[in-house]
Amino acid sequence: MFCLMPLGIAWAQGNTSTVTGVVFSESEGGTLPGATIVCKGTLRSAISDSDGEFTLELNPGRQVLVFSYVGFQTLELEIDVPLAEKLSVHLKVDELQMEGVDVVSTGYQELSKERATGSFAALDQRLVNRSVSTGILERLDNVTSGLVFNRDRGGSADISIRGTATIFSDTQPLIVIDNFPYDGPIESINPNDVEHITVLKDAAAASIWGARAGNGVIVITTKSGKRGQGLRVSFNSNLSMIEAQDPDYVPLISSPEMVEVERDMFNRGVYASRERSNSKPLLSPVVETLIALRDGHIDAEEAERQLDYHRGHSTRDDLAEYYYRPALKQQYSLGISGGGPQYNYRAAIGYDHNALGVVDNNDSRITLDLGNAWKAVNDRLEIGLGLYIVQGKADLKTQLPQGISSPYVRLADGAGNPNAIARQYRDTFTSQASADGLLDWKYYPLAERGNWTNTRESQDIRTNLSLTYEILPGLSVSGLYQYWTNNSTNWELNDVSMFYTRDLINTFTQREEDGLRLAVPMGAIADRTWTRAASHHFRTQFNYSKSWKDRHELVALGGFEAKRSDTEGGSGRFYGYDDELGISLPVDFANRYRRYHNNALATIPYGVGHSGLADRYISYYANASYTLDRKYLVSGSVRKDASNLFGVETNMKGVPLWSAGAAWIISEEAFYPLGWLPYLKFRATYGFNGNINRSVSAYTTAYYLAGSSNYLTGLPSLIILNPPNPELRWERIGIANFGMDFESKNARVSGSLEYYTKKGEDLIGDRPFPSSTGVSSFRGNFADTRTNGVDLQLRTSILDRGLKWSSGLLFSWVREVVTSYDVEGLPSDYTAYGLGGAGAFPPPLKGYPLHAIFSYPWAGLDPDTGDPLGISEGVPSKDYTRLVHFGEVDELVYHGSGRPTVFGSWMNNVSHKGFELSFNISYRLGYYVRKQPLVYNSLYSGGTIHGDYSRRWQNPGDETVTHVPSFPSGQVANRDTFYNRSSVNVEKGDNIRLQDIRLSYSVNSARVMGTPFRSLEIFGYANNLAILWKKSASYDDPDYQLSPAPRQFSLGVRAGF
């Protein structure tokens, strides 16, 4: 099964002798299995077995053994080797001083870092607990080597581990919790239940996860009780305040300016078409005033008074006053754990409550974590049973005002009462409609506050069973099973006090000969969506470990794994819903009705949907490592996956992935000369990880649309999803990793330095196709990429006396380049990306990074008109359509990557007695961002414009002080696009920020005599504090372009009893 290279070289072996011992818990008296014992200054190490016993081969003479165990104080013990008797070591509990565990977990096995050839980043509990957040992934930010949170597209957590080696497949790392990939929402995981996190970065580390490991793997291990430990009670609580949203963060045209713009456009007849339109589209209050003036309904004085009224207000102030608030987050967790000689247990309950940043909106989470393990059959059988239950609830009662595009609309009158606001349709039309007997068609945003019902509830249950049986010494077989289920429902209720409901009822009010008839019945509109998901994971695995002749050590495992996961969902809508009686009324979805405002035919929104997803995986895997003389390590792993990837022939479904690695602990060699660097290890690995993409298929695939989307006939219909692609292959990512681990004398300086290359082969890419093929783009294996980079981790202990000062530096450099891509797109394809919001990725371009920022060459503003000038065929040009779409790609300006190419952090910890101060400075360098757009055309279609408007070119000469173009007297095709994507609007994003500060005071039992506390920590934590330096002055924050980095202040307590 395993093919290992025989090492045909004999190595000299010194005269060592065997030291044995038992590790005990001092307070409980029980033994401590799993404690780490390291001979200081060497790589000799051991982990205590299930009876707390350990064995070490040591050189004769005085040696220092270091005993460490999670939750216990590290103990150093001097011994003289050889030792006559068995050592008996008692460790003291230290719940708050948990030093880095040198154990990493791959989800299949735990191994000590010394025994690893691959690249791991480990976060111990201390680091996990250092920051404060409801979610677990946030806690990886700025403390994990090689891992970066991308902020180029806004939105939720988007993580890259060592760059991106995929384009259109899933770009997120695989998340493994307690040995199995986690299918549920990551929000379900309570960080208080997490013991440690390992990030698998290279092929040797991750290829055991095969076809899903291409983006790296995050392995989360939850806490468990310890055998032989008495009852422990721990209590954690913290309270966080997150600054209120700043509605003025992205500058917007001021109200007085907007009034002038609208007046100017009104005089130019811009609104004439909309004014006469059959659809009665909304006109802004200023335009309505001007129309009234023109038509003689008001006099000039009154008009000016109304305009002044608009000039004097900003809707954004209303948002700040009536909607945004500081978010307040509370977190509580109470846990008990312990164990006897044959069993251990843990139970924890957690409660989170978050008052969100918009009034009346809250969410909460209750987590229950139960874990038990028993030993039986002479300790040969180990049984584990775990249960994790999460109840989540989000209760949203307020929506931000919608459909208001004028920046001066007043949401409240002088007395703070809700104002009626025209939305979607003109004021005059809606007033007339109400007079004709329709429901009030005005919008009262302030009155709707707290009236909306949008409740999301989810139950998430995960249960594990594991059985491990030791067949022979060293050989065990284990079976693992996990069942997971998640039920989520969303309930949205809009009663007639909501504009949404009144609007829909009014829209479908039919004019008939004998009066008005409602096609949508009076009453609330309720929407329910639900998802039910369940998965079964099953694994059988053989584990084998053996050491012989005192110098060979073999650890191997192999197994089989299967998974089936099914998700079903649906949605339903109820009209005329009465929440008290629980009844609703039928609606005719089949026929088309006239819309009241424009007589167009439309069907009533159906709101019914069904979905079903199925995942099937079968995998075989094996992994082995061999150590010779504790100096030479080789490792290898193989995995083959097959899945129900749609439509691909069975023989294409499977993909074999493998890795191999080797390491050499040179400091163990007799000839090793560097006394100041007692530990030095070199390692190298190579192998393949995969990535799956379920959006492609070898066959023509299509999906059914419900009849309701066929507006003419209501017949079911199909949309082609995929043109056939018989040449489809799975993505493969070849990774080579070279690393060096080192530690200076007394661990003053330690760390690791790694260099890697990742070659993405056959990556799925979108290739633009001419429309005449029938598709605009096509997904296939079109791209190859190469990524290389360096990860450096350094830890130093600067002071280690009464005052302790340690410092950790993370440095990552990553360079991605597309090495092959079949086709070159149009210039406009490459200039769209980089605005910091959601949006398309750029198509790959050979020779450039995957996330490259390009722009159009800029030739300044026309001194006569203030029009932006580009360069076409070497001369300044205003032919914007040609500039934007019809130029050559090689005429574009290339700036660089849109994602940081150099990033990391510098963390310092200073402690004295019980006080500890820790702060983290993070940096993101070597990337570019595009400025927020200024879109004059949006003014022409009734919208607003960026605040740069006030800096626009107005008179000849302005071009020397501004690059903001003049306000064009009409719509000019592509003028805005050209300006916004020109080189003048691209700037460096480089910045360094004070990420967070944590200040804590802790005492342990020795100092809190007479109290029930075994330990106590009180801490304050502040996050997203300030930018210390940034390259460009054009941005407040290049990483947060649309809304500010939320500043967070937390207070907390952690206590142990």
Add this chain to the structure above:
Amino acid sequence: MKYFRYFLTTTLISCWGCSGFLDEKPSKDLVVPNTVQDLRGLMDNQSFRMNNSPGLQLAGTDDVWTTEEGLAGYNSVETENAYLWNEVVFEGPKSADWETAYRQIFYANVVLDLADKIRLGAPGEEAELNEVKGTAYFLRARALFDMMQLFAAPYFRDSGDGLGVVIRTRPIITEARKRSTAKECFDQILDDLEKAVALLPSTSLFPTRPTQAAAYGMQARVNLVLGDFGEAYQSASKVLENGLALMDYSQVDSLGAFPFEQFNQEVIYHTTMTLQAFHSSNLTFVDSALISSYESGDYRKSLYYRYSGAGGYNFRGSYAGDNNLFSGIALDEIYLILAECAVRLNRLDEGLEFLNGLLETRFSPGSFEPVTTLSQQELLAKIMEERRKELVFRGRRWSDLRRLNTDPSFAKTLKRSLRGNEYVLLPGSARYVFPIPQEEIVLNGLQQNPR
């Protein structure tokens, strides 16, 4: 190796019967189309515009005019360019009309490709499969014909060959295809229609699905554009064999916002133009000369138009029953084709019969005066006038201008004035051919049309 055997056994038992396990569909609504219903579903897809035809060219006809305010309100640079016959038309690298037509062709090709591989189930499915195949041939012909009217120079049976558009007959998107000649394109169109005629049924559940009559109607439309009047006449007269009857406009209620019903009795095959803002704008006015050409007693003036109050008339007479502009095949068009062809074939009495047959239903009973004997040329002019008056905003005018411009007696110079500038479109101008979308030039290497 005893334990290894255990291991293997465990593994096999736990495999849940591996063969079916990995064949599960990953998503419920996902299919590899392999039934007649699936193919039918592809052809029935209205949300993906299987029943749409181009809509931008209407802006370039003499049926519409607008003001500066109107153009500003459309919020569409393309519309302005098409309206003023500018050199550059499309704002970006793509054209919605081009994209839609070629997507229709692609869907048709997928259906035709899969139709041969389909497994037939219940009896009667073969007939339905034929119907679906006929639909695909029809759709492919219709879409290609639409493209020829916009993106290729006018072509006639008796004139020299020119450049056509791209013909695609297989769903293999990686196959590169350049522009074929105009003759090849029309041969393809007529060939597909021939197959459609043979496969389509005489009736269908909805007018969104073509029938044999629709295919004949399409043949007539194509042959008329080609100047093949004999063929056009033949096809059009076969449409009438289906016993269809014209509406009596005196029975149509003019009070509603949109007087005509969708799927009314004259509709043989339903399509609408891909909606553009100018189609439904109150500032899109109908040519005032055209408005004043309706005589008193002609119901069409009140049923087709609404006075906008802004100095002009808006169109409201779509056979789609709302803002969408009907562009399908209706019986009135067939009558007009028959009348025109009969006259061109010098069968004047017959032409008169068709013309009067149509007009009779359009006038109030008391005021209708049948057209009487005229010279061939006069009668043709009368028919052309009625054709314009009847088929206004149906998407036919652009084609008619293109074909009639070669006849000096019908050639017309179009003029616009805007912001103090004069714009002219001369008969036979290269601006009667839209530019090929830029993406096709870059990605596909197509030859651009001179403008």
